[in-house]
Amino acid sequence: MKHAKPLPGYLVQRYHGWKATAYQENQSWYRRLADEGQRPRAMVISCCDSRVHVTAIFGADQGEFFIHRNIANLVPSYEPDGNQHGTSAAVEYAVTALKVAHIVVLGHSNCGGVQGCLDMCSGHAPELDEKSSFVGRWMDILRPGYEKIKDIPDAQGQLRALEKQAVLTSLDNLMTFPFVSAAVEKGQLSIHGLWNDIGEGGLEQYIPATEKFEAI
Amino acid sequence: MKHAKPLPGYLVQRYHGWKATAYQENQSWYRRLADEGQRPRAMVISCCDSRVHVTAIFGADQGEFFIHRNIANLVPSYEPDGNQHGTSAAVEYAVTALKVAHIVVLGHSNCGGVQGCLDMCSGHAPELDEKSSFVGRWMDILRPGYEKIKDIPDAQGQLRALEKQAVLTSLDNLMTFPFVSAAVEKGQLSIHGLWNDIGEGGLEQYIPATEKFEAI
Amino acid sequence: MKHAKPLPGYLVQRYHGWKATAYQENQSWYRRLADEGQRPRAMVISCCDSRVHVTAIFGADQGEFFIHRNIANLVPSYEPDGNQHGTSAAVEYAVTALKVAHIVVLGHSNCGGVQGCLDMCSGHAPELDEKSSFVGRWMDILRPGYEKIKDIPDAQGQLRALEKQAVLTSLDNLMTFPFVSAAVEKGQLSIHGLWNDIGEGGLEQYIPATEKFEAI
Amino acid sequence: MKHAKPLPGYLVQRYHGWKATAYQENQSWYRRLADEGQRPRAMVISCCDSRVHVTAIFGADQGEFFIHRNIANLVPSYEPDGNQHGTSAAVEYAVTALKVAHIVVLGHSNCGGVQGCLDMCSGHAPELDEKSSFVGRWMDILRPGYEKIKDIPDAQGQLRALEKQAVLTSLDNLMTFPFVSAAVEKGQLSIHGLWNDIGEGGLEQYIPATEKFEAI
Known part of the structure; x- marks a missing residue:
């Protein structure tokens, strides 16, 4: 080197x-x-975005959160195919080795990765459709989410809805990991979905009963 | 959900x-x-470990660092095979979309992922050798590094040496990405290798001239 | 300093x-x-253990509970010998100055202090038997309780039984304080014995009629 | 019972x-x-007073703080005489068994115990001077502090000064425990002195350089 x-x-x-x-x-x-x-209480999965600081928002210091950050806070589904899955490795380590009690997926407003997904799925970013685009292939994880929000009329509304779909997709995919769903069912692990409004400092959480993100 | x-x-x-x-x-x-x-100056690639807080060490606030965190701060080599590569996507986004001026790979002491690699490569963790082990397959990235340190006599020395090999492996692999090496050669991007001693608060950086990590 | x-x-x-x-x-x-x-309604005597939060369990806010916390929620017997008795001072202040209406002794599962007493009394922790061991000498208060539970066959059963003996011992010792027994007899003070199961969030109270702890 | x-x-x-x-x-x-x-990061020594909630002030949840509460947040000096010392037992358990990284002594305004000490030392509470007064004998720990503040002209100023002396006396006495001073000298434990103004929600910490309590 x-x-x-x-x-x-x-x-x-x-x-x-x-x-x-x-x-x-x-x-x-x-x-x-x-x-x-270390003995962190929670794993946090958030975006690489420089504007998202989960430790600041929650007043957390060294030792509290095991933090995985990737583009658009995505978790792929369980695929034990022998390939390199960095996110799956982080989830596996957190749940099976560290035995964290919570996994928090933290999405956010103005997410460049989600915007790229929106552009790609709506046909406005052909370069992201190419096999060689790492960002495009990574954002493929969110394609099913696009189908659910594509009829929203305004661009800003679509983006926010897709950012929240990214959180829900990750929560759904987390449950495809056998060690995650087993721990959830045994009451040893709980999962949480959050969305942070960067400009307004807002924080919303997903509430299954209403099927909506609601302000905390 | x-x-x-x-x-x-x-x-x-x-x-x-x-x-x-x-x-x-x-x-x-x-x-x-x-x-x-966002317009971050640098991308930081560090470990998910709850004890490593790059924003604290460098007094960084919202907007400064684009941060990717995975197990053992590893970057795989360039493989545009159409599969989902979360780390490669983060690097691609940082360099081609955000045009960061620096990529900092930050390793650390007492790294559980690196310890797992050491156990696996020395035959003491057969469960990590299995195809279904996400942590094991992810740590395969560091296998070549193990060859370079396996003759160190003491366990603690091996671990520290392999933690630093993780940093160097990531720097080497970064340079296999065409957009990274091009940016480095044009003087638009510089790459840096650091290793943090958690207990002592120490920070060492890799110096090519001496081929060693030296205290900052 | x-x-x-x-x-x-x-x-x-x-x-x-x-x-x-x-x-x-x-x-x-x-x-x-x-x-x-302040004008608290109750005094609570609970353990220092970081997992026991009486204010959380009872939704109590500033001003409600006068709280003394020591190792294993123990009250020594009345000994007006002129020495420094921190727990006795707290009880005296609560009953004679604040005139609280209740004293609640709150024991809990997985208690490290009670485990130490068990180890000491069964001969497995000679270091706690030494004169210089503050924890050992403090846990001497619970020695009479050990005699009552030592024939329980399983270790887990012994621990739980001794945790409950700690509550009963404290209640018995409380009644040796003249100002406590006088207030109880006048109907100005009532005393309560609770045991909290940390992992299951359970709460049991001592019922004199059955001489058992029963779920609330 | x-x-x-x-x-x-x-x-x-x-x-x-x-x-x-x-x-x-x-x-x-x-x-x-x-x-x-449990694996708490810090031990907190605070008063039984119902108005002092250290977990609220610091947003702490189950597992964070090992909390000992007694009258006036006092620590006696090291006396391994074989008697029952509840506070010393709590300190011993926190430092030697739990290996906490911090001990925080938290004093507060309007402290009834400290007021009792002031009354006793100034000759206005002969009942506290009696051998049988547990509160009086407990507050003897703070008598040396009274000597330092007795010339302050106003009653309110004397009380606040003595409340802060209670914190400093406890910090000084903590250092007389061999396992405390050894851990402090090895950099494994740090000690902190705080004073909380209940009515104003204020928090001051003792700064050795200025020998004063300063607002945080």
Whole structure:
């Protein structure tokens, strides 16, 4: 690996600042976490989007959440075909090794990945339809969701509805994993669907009784 | 989706606390991020581990880092085979759509995924060798790294060395993506390899000249 | 005191969140509580265990319960010997100064302190028998209870039985305080024995007529 | 134990409400806590006062804090004399068995126990000076603190100053426990002193550099 470059100086400075303050104040906790291992209460599956900070929203510190982040917070369905499934590996580790009590799928507004899915499915992004498009193939997971929202008249409404379909698709797919559904049925694991409005700081959760996302 | 449960009350309370403080103080920024879209300077690829908080270490706020987190911060090699590759999709989106200036791969100490790889490759975890093990198949990405460290005599030394091989493997694999190597060669993108010592708060970066990870 | 450190940042943030929400919504009540003093209806004696939240179980808010928490929710017998008795001081203050109407002793499942007593009394924890063991000496209060349950054949059954003996021992010892028995006899104070099953969310209370703990 | 009475109906009703809602929503977490045991990050030592709710202020849920509550949040000094020391037992269990990373001593305004100490030390409460007064003997722990604040001219100022002395006295006494001071010196434990203004919802922490309590 000859291409690696030194870290930009502003990040080096910030790191030294953190080391001298937050690390110093919490070193007893960091050492205990290192010695005894992590024991997070929940797994969070959220988007890579730089505007989504689940730890900030929930006041969570080191050790609380096991966090997987991918494009559009998607979970594929259970496919034990021997291929590399990074998301499935994360779910498997969280449920079988860490035995988390909750899995929270956190979607959000203005999601670029979901917008790409909308463009692709409505025929406006042929480049995403190509076999070589990793984003396109990844967003294929959400294609069934598109069918449910394509008749919404306005573009903004379609996007929000599809962002919420991404959360529901992931929750549905989570239940196709035998170790997830078994843990849910035994009362050892509960699953939760959230959607965050970035601009307004809003948070909605899916309520099965009404089949809607409702403000928390 | 009939299995979703309401969010635990303590998280609801903490969210309302965040909304009334951090959100209120920053709403102009959140609204601008929502209206204009994200424009992160860097992509960070780190582990799902609950003990690794890249935003804390680098004092980063909403909008700065596009963050992908998976087991053991691994990037597979470029394989445009039409299958679902979540990590490759995240890298593609960061480089081609967001045009980030940096990709930082952040490894860490006490990594459960890397430990699993070590156990599997040394014959001590046959269950990870099975086709149906998502964690095992995912950690296959790191098998070539195991060959380079297997002669280290002590277990702790092997683990640390393999954690760093995970970073280097990811950097090497990143360069197999045509859009990554092209951007690196044009000076539009730089890549960085880091390793975080959780208990001691340490941070090391890979220096090509010495072929070593050195303290920052 | 030169060793005190600043509070970890995540707790500072959560506090500011509470101040901006729950405090704002209830400040008239908090101010009245500050001006007029507390007037709790009940004293609760429960364990320090982080899994036992009496305020959650009973939906109690600021001002309702005067709460003493110690290892294994134990009350020693009345010994006015001039030494420092923290639990006795709490009981005295609750009954003579605050004139609470109830004292609730709340035991619980999986109690580490009671397990320690079991180990000590059965000869499996010699370190707890030493004079210098504060936990051991504290658990001596429960030694008479051990005699009553030692013939139960299974370990789990012994533990549960001894956890309930801890509640009964505390109730018995409470009645050795002259100001407690006097208030009980005058009908000014009633005492209650509860046992909480943490995993199942169960709650049992002691019924003198059957001499058993029965589900509420 | 023939004196125990059934729990008042309003508490029975609230319990059933909690069981049907919060318990149902979190049963996976409660079961995990029951199966695997607690692993709290911090011990909190606070007052029995019904107006002090540390879990509310810090948005903490089951499993986070190991909480000891006594009159005036006092810790006596280390005395391994074989007598029953409930507070010392709680500290010993937290540090040596649970290996908590933080001990937080939380004092508060309008503290009845501290007011009693002030009255006793200034000669206005002879009944507290009696050998048989548990509250008086317990508050003896704070007598050295009285000497430092007795020259403050106003009663309100004396009370607040003595409430803060109670926090500092406890921090000082904590350091007399060999297992506490050893853990602090090894960077495995940090100690924190807080004071809560009940009416105003304020929170101050002791800062060694200025030797003052400062608003958080």
